Structures are given as C-alpha cells and as structure tokens.
Amino acid sequence: MGSVTRAEIEQYLNQALAADRFKDYGPNGLQVQGKPEVRRIVSGVTASRALIEAAIADGADVILVHHGLFWRGQDGRLTGWLAERVRLLMRHDISLLAYHLPLDAHAEWGNNAQLGLQLGLAADARFGEQDLGFVGEGGGVALEALAERVERSLGRAPLVLPGDGRPLRRIAWCTGGAQGWFEAAIAAGADAYITGEVSEPQAHLARETGVAFLACGHHATERYGAPALAAHVAERFGLEHRFIDIENPA
Numbered sequence: 001m002g003s004v005t006r007a008e009i010e011q012y013l014n015q016a017l018a019a020d021r022f023k024d025y026g027p028n029g030l031q032v033q034g035k036p037e038v039r040r041i042v043s044g045v046t047a048s049r050a051l052i053e054a055a056i057a058d059g060a061d062v063i064l065v066h067h068g069l070f071w072r073g074q075d076g077r078l079t080g081w082l083a084e085r086v087r088l089l090m091r092h093d094i095s096l097l098a099y100h101l102p103l104d105a106h107a108e109w110g111n112n113a114q115l116g117l118q119l120g121l122a123a124d125a126r127f128g129e130q131d132l133g134f135v136g137e138g139g140g141v142a143l144e145a146l147a148e149r150v151e152r153s154l155g156r157a158p159l160v161l162p163g164d165g166r167p168l169r170r171i172a173w174c175t176g177g178a179q180g181w182f183e184a185a186i187a188a189g190a191d192a193y194i195t196g197e198v199s200e201p202q203a204h205l206a207r208e209t210g211v212a213f214l215a216c217g218h219h220a221t222e223r224y225g226a227p228a229l230a231a232h233v234a235e236r237f238g239l240e241h242r243f244i245d246i247e248n249p250a
C-alpha cells in the first residue's frame with residue numbers, strides 16, 4: 001500500500017464532489033488539519049468521539065465523514081464535547097474531511113445514490129433544493145412490500161405513514177433529516193417518499209395527499225455514502241481503508 005499527501009486527497013474530493021457548488025450548513029472539505037502524508041483512511045457517518053477513538057485505535061491518518069464538527073449556529077467556541085473531539089484529532093495528528101450536501105448529492109458515491117442501490121431503486125430525475133432529492137420508477141410495488149425491502153436492506157423496520165393504498169409507480173427518496181421535503185417529493189410525482197426522520201406534520205400530509213411516507217432512520221439511510229466514497233479514494237490512491245459503523249438508533 002502506498003501513501004499520498006493530504007492535500008492531494010482533499011483537492012481530488014473537492015473537485016469530484018463539486019464541493020464549492022453547494023450552499024451548506026457547514027464547511028465542506030478539510031475541517032481539521034493533521035499530518036501531510038496519508039496511508040490509511042477511516043470512513044464513518046459522524047465525527048463523534050466514538051468514531052474518532054475507533055479511528056485512532058485503527059491507525060487512521062484521515063477520517064472521512066458525512067457529518068463533520070462545525071455547523072451554522074455554533075458560537076465558535078471549542079469547549080466541552082467539541083473540544084474533546086478536536087483535542088483527540090489534534091493529539092493524534094489526524095485530518096478530518098467532511099462532506100455534507102455534496103455527499104448526499106453525488107450521482108455515484110453519494111448517500112442517495114448508494115441508498116438507491118441498497119433498495120433496488122434507480123433515479124431518473126431529481127427534485128428539491130439543489131437537486132438533492134432522487135425519484136425513480138417504483139414498478140407499482142405495494143407499500144408493505146417496499147417497507148419489507150427497507151427492513152431487509154437496512155436491518156431495521158421503518159416507521160410507515162400509509163397513503164391511500166395506491167400501487168407505488170414513482171418512489172422518491174432523500175437520506176437523513178429530509179422530512180421537510182415531503183411536499184416537494186409529492187410535487188415531483190411521488191407515490192411514496194423515503195427519508196431518515198419524521199416529524200409531526202408528515203402524518204397529516206400522508207393522510208391528506210394519499211402519498212406514503214417511510215422514515216427509515218437518519219443514520220441507517222446515511223451509512224453508505226462515506227464508505228463508498230472512501231473506498232473509491234483508497235483504490236485510486238492505493239491507500240488502506242476501513243469503514244467503522246458507530247451504531248445509532250436515530
């Protein structure tokens with residue numbers, strides 16, 4: 001196995017994901033700068049302390065995640081749990097690379113594309129803000145069959161809000177906390193919408209529009225993009241890679 005510079009990886013990823021094209025809730029790309037040479041990448045969903053500790057034990061030079069450390073609305077102080085995560089990274093000279101919306105959107109390695117592969121769904125159109133939502137043929141499947149497919153693929157039963165029982169010709173999906181896009185999915189012609197989380201209004205919308213809603217877990221739906229992307233980078237640059245899944249019921 002070889003090595004490559006952190007800067008080369010960052011540059012490649014920024015370009016491949018078109019990272020500067022997205023309006024996002026936090027900075028995409030390098031969030032914490034570690035050693036210049038990279039041999040081993042650990043990928044994960046969220047830069048939690050558990051993931052950072054596991055990556056340290058694994059000998060990682062870079063951690064690649066979907067949910068980084070810095071978000072709009074933080075006050076900029078490095079205290080408490082955030083200080084602890086940053087301290088662990090800095091002490092072990094590990095770089096943190098985070099891609100949020102650019103990773104949801106990517107047509108091949110993105111969370112939505114990879115969730116589609118897991119569920120046997122192929123997008124032929126996009127919807128919603130910045131074209132992040134995916135929509136494709138459902139083949140007229142019944143809602144119960146789709147829910148079973150989700151449970152089998154993701155290893156957990158979805159929370160299902162039934163619509164009017166129509167066969168699902170068009171199915172839309174967007175990973176993570178995209179419950180607020182239910183109306184956009186309906187407007188895009190969906191008979192069912194798959195996302196990670198659910199809030200109170202979606203139950204009424206499902207009843208009143210006849211479109212089914214499946215909340216399949218924020219973590220469960222966003223588990224596939226980061227490892228797909230990291231595996232691609234590892235292969236391209238001849239690096240070692242391991243995906244570490246930190247269990248999360250939410």
Ligand SMILES: [Zn+2]
Pocket residue numbers: 066067175176177218222
């Ligand atoms: Zn997310």
